[in-house]
Amino acid sequence: MFEALNERLTGVFDRITGRGALSEKDIAEAMREVRVALLEADVALPVVKDFIAFASEKAKGEEVIRSVKPADQVVKIVYDGLIEMLGGEEPVGINLNATPPAVILMAGLQGSGKTTSSAKLALRLTKFDRKKVMMASLDTRRPAAMEQLAKLGEQIEVATLPIVVGESAVQITRRALQSAKLQGFDVLILDTAGRITLDEGLMNEVAEVAAVSKPVETLLVADSLTGQDAVRTAKAFHERLPLTGLVLTRADGDGRGGAMLSMRAVTGLPIKYIGAGEKVDALDVFDARRVAGRILGQGDIVALVEKASQDLDQSKAEAMAKKLAKGKFDLDDLAAQLQQMKKMGGLQGIMGMLPGVAKMKAQMADTGVDDRMIARQEAILSSMTKTERKKPDLLNASRKKRIAAGAGVEVQDINRLLKQHRQMADMVKSLARGGPRKMQQMAAMMGGLGGGPGQPDMARLKAMGGGKMPEPSADEMKAIQDRLSGLGGGMPPGGLPGLPGLPTKKS
Numbered sequence: 001m002f003e004a005l006n007e008r009l010t011g012v013f014d015r016i017t018g019r020g021a022l023s024e025k026d027i028a029e030a031m032r033e034v035r036v037a038l039l040e041a042d043v044a045l046p047v048v049k050d051f052i053a054f055a056s057e058k059a060k061g062e063e064v065i066r067s068v069k070p071a072d073q074v075v076k077i078v079y080d081g082l083i084e085m086l087g088g089e090e091p092v093g094i095n096l097n098a099t100p101p102a103v104i105l106m107a108g109l110q111g112s113g114k115t116t117s118s119a120k121l122a123l124r125l126t127k128f129d130r131k132k133v134m135m136a137s138l139d140t141r142r143p144a145a146m147e148q149l150a151k152l153g154e155q156i157e158v159a160t161l162p163i164v165v166g167e168s169a170v171q172i173t174r175r176a177l178q179s180a181k182l183q184g185f186d187v188l189i190l191d192t193a194g195r196i197t198l199d200e201g202l203m204n205e206v207a208e209v210a211a212v213s214k215p216v217e218t219l220l221v222a223d224s225l226t227g228q229d230a231v232r233t234a235k236a237f238h239e240r241l242p243l244t245g246l247v248l249t250r251a252d253g254d255g256r257g258g259a260m261l262s263m264r265a266v267t268g269l270p271i272k273y274i275g276a277g278e279k280v281d282a283l284d285v286f287d288a289r290r291v292a293g294r295i296l297g298q299g300d301i302v303a304l305v306e307k308a309s310q311d312l313d314q315s316k317a318e319a320m321a322k323k324l325a326k327g328k329f330d331l332d333d334l335a336a337q338l339q340q341m342k343k344m345g346g347l348q349g350i351m352g353m354l355p356g357v358a359k360m361k362a363q364m365a366d367t368g369v370d371d372r373m374i375a376r377q378e379a380i381l382s383s384m385t386k387t388e389r390k391k392p393d394l395l396n397a398s399r400k401k402r403i404a405a406g407a408g409v410e411v412q413d414i415n416r417l418l419k420q421h422r423q424m425a426d427m428v429k430s431l432a433r434g435g436p437r438k439m440q441q442m443a444a445m446m447g448g449l450g451g452g453p454g455q456p457d458m459a460r461l462k463a464m465g466g467g468k469m470p471e472p473s474a475d476e477m478k479a480i481q482d483r484l485s486g487l488g489g490g491m492p493p494g495g496l497p498g499l500p501g502l503p504t505k506k507s
Helices: 001-017 022-041 045-059 069-087 114-127 145-156 170-184 198-215 228-240 258-267 288-295 303-312 314-325 333-341 347-353 358-366 371-382 385-390 399-406 411-432 436-448 458-463 474-485
Strands: 103-108 135-139 187-191 217-224 245-248 272-277 283-285
Touching: 001 022, 001 069, 001 288, 022 045, 022 069, 045 069, 045 258, 069 258, 069 288, 103 114, 103 198, 114 135, 114 145, 114 187, 114 245, 114 272, 114 283, 135 145, 170 187, 170 198, 187 198, 187 314, 187 436, 198 228, 217 228, 228 258, 245 258, 245 436, 333 371, 333 385, 333 411, 333 436, 399 411
Parallel strands: 103 187, 103 217, 135 187, 217 245, 245 272
Antiparallel strands: 272 283
């Protein structure tokens, strides 16, 4: 997310940081480069003009130029400007303040992701808000649209309105309202029909459904990859329909970020959720502070901690902690670590949430360290027998050839994996010999994110960014790195545990 914009802005700030003292000319030059970066990211021109005017005004004067760290002051100004552009410091939550069932109307063009977003939102309301949710498809035109929503409902264990062939969208709406009320549902999500392009028929139908259902939330679902087309769509819908918020889909594939950075300023509507993946749980509450931090290469530690809390299996982590405390770490344990990394979005996803790793990501790309490497390692481990994973010393030349053939890799790939495993196993043994205190720290780091010894302080992490750049402490960063590695041993020089060291780029 925002890779291109992050790279451009990081380059700008690196240059002014290296100069020490700054003149007004230096600041003006930096603002020109920021302007170009935003335009290249497909941010709407009026939005860019307002942003640069805001940032330039703040950056002028003796306070910035004569400050101890003028470059940091400029970065802070850009950070504040991004937050303002994205809608302010506090996330705008969804409104469910209505006599049940509270109706949420999902609108948008065909292909924008309304149906999957409806299911993601239903799962989120069920899982985190403990609401009883029903979904109903009003899409009578797209083939199998109703069946798709019904299938997603089964997958996430959320009720869907039974399909009755031949009903109009308004008739389905009335039946859904009655059914949800009689069965005591808290929330009713209406998934409306879309069109390839905006037309009067679509607008009239959605407006009629809104008049009948009286939704507390009318959310426009827009594909962030369409850039300024998504902005124009939002404006057109908002002129005909009283929208209350936006849901941006495919945000994880949006390397530029123009739609996200323009939507709020152009429409005046808050971005309430962003879809960050294909899985049914890949819907995040939009937080301007955290997005601004990621744009400026500060990562998103809060999201990383929350994702770890949600995705990592607590019981498995505790069981592994006990095993590691005895100094044991076999190839099954390595496979489990790779699985946990995949659950958290893979190597690239994790790196994107850690502060200051943009340059490391570039080095990783140059040296072939990516999620495909993780997939190869998993293939190697899957091609081994249970006995071989428990006792890696059994792996002689003939066994390695068999495993390489089964995994579709070279024998040297297996040797590289075994070397990494030996390094990790040695680290575990070293920690286990450190006595009860070391074991306790390891167990705390493996056992969850509940604030035990060495754990990040969730309250402090969530408070970060309130007018300041998110700057986690060294202890918090170490705890995050330890939690990711699953070893409690920190990040050794040269890279993440279990991954090859990252060679310094040749100049």
